[in-house]
Amino acid sequence: DAEITQSPRHKITETGRQVTLACHQTWNHNNMFWYRQDLGHGLRLIHYSYGVHDTNKGEVSDGYSVSRSNTEDLPLTLESAASSQTSVYFCASRRGLGTDTQYFGPGTRLTVL
């Protein structure tokens, strides 16, 4: 079955380190998204991509970057991790335009000490 996976599921890192969270989907969806989930805020959009080599900033993009070199993967990089980036991160994908729904990965819990 097609699916969307994230790795690692849990990560502990130190302030200032570079961290990359992986997201892989096998649906061949064009659109992919990264969200962070914090108490009291629901999910907030970090970055999104409409296809290979396309990336766009979401509402909380500072300190994060993404790159899209193929359809299946959208890695999220924290260039210099900060304690404020401790959160649960979700990747999602959607086939394209129209009424298609975003489907979410299982999430990555990141702790920055």
Added chain:
Amino acid sequence: AQTVTQSQPEMSVQEAETVTLSCTYDTSESDYYLFWYKQPPSRQMILVIRQEAYKQQNATENRFSVNFQKAAKSFSLKISDSQLGDAAMYFCAYRSNFGNEKLTFGTGTRLTIIP
């Protein structure tokens, strides 16, 4: 900017009973989509139900149904015959149909099922 408000941080219901979760939203657009997602302890975000704003008929998925009131900008979720497996956080979400992929989420309602 669109906003989504869930005014009930926590709700509880007896098993087999019916519960309604509230959601209101604010937008100036006429064409959009609304969603309810369920997040169980496993943290996976699972789509429960979807409503297109241009459809007047309320969406239904088995025991889950919505009451969509476009003029009032209200989108409540009704869960009938509640089951223990329904216990989770429920998030209401909005998406514009005008080329903006952003899903705007509410802050969630934690639903507890009482055996």
